[in-house]
Amino acid sequence: MQPLIIGTVLMIISFGLVVMSVIHGQKRLKFEKKLHKLVLGKDVDDDAPEQLQSQAYHIMMELGEALEEQEDHAQQQSVRQALSKVSELHAESVEYDATEGSDEEQQIAKAPNSTKTSKLKVVK
Structure with a gap:
């Protein structure tokens, strides 16, 4: 049971890191721009x-x-x-x-x- 919990926590952390890298990255794709706008609620083009x-x-x-x-x-x-x-x-x-x-x-x-x-x- 513990390996399942540890694996789930690691997956959640890795997913969070991926989302944050998409949000704070440069030269984003359209999908990434939409995700950025959805998460932060502001336009992406004000870099x-x-x-x-x-x-x-x-x-x-x-x-x-x-x-x-x-x-x-x-x-x-x-x-x-x-x-x-x-x-x-x-x-x-x-x-x-x-x-x-x-x-x-x-x-x-x-x-x-x-x-x-x-x-x-x-x-x-």
């Missing part, structure tokens, strides 16, 4: 634009090359350059998030009788 993702990838590659430098001074300079690029990318992503947030606020303002209710509960 960061691919330009920001490609910039982040290139920065990480440059950082890897910088850490492979043999000279300490050259390594420090390369890491500083990568850090400045990261801060610029962060500023761009904040701007992107701000524009996305203003669109959501406009949609909420247009919705009739929509109020945000807190789902927190005080427990003593």
Whole structure:
């Protein structure tokens, strides 16, 4: 009886991991997008634009090359350059998030009788 219970628990955990990987994955299929929308209740297409993702990838590659430098001074300079690029990318992503947030606020303002209710509960 115990192996059956252990097997069932492992199957449930593995199914949960598969569902979470589908939800948080990139380049999803139509089925995966529908599952994501069903589970989280929001649109799938509000991910960061691919330009920001490609910039982040290139920065990480440059950082890897910088850490492979043999000279300490050259390594420090390369890491500083990568850090400045990261801060610029962060500023761009904040701007992107701000524009996305203003669109959501406009949609909420247009919705009739929509109020945000807190789902927190005080427990003593």
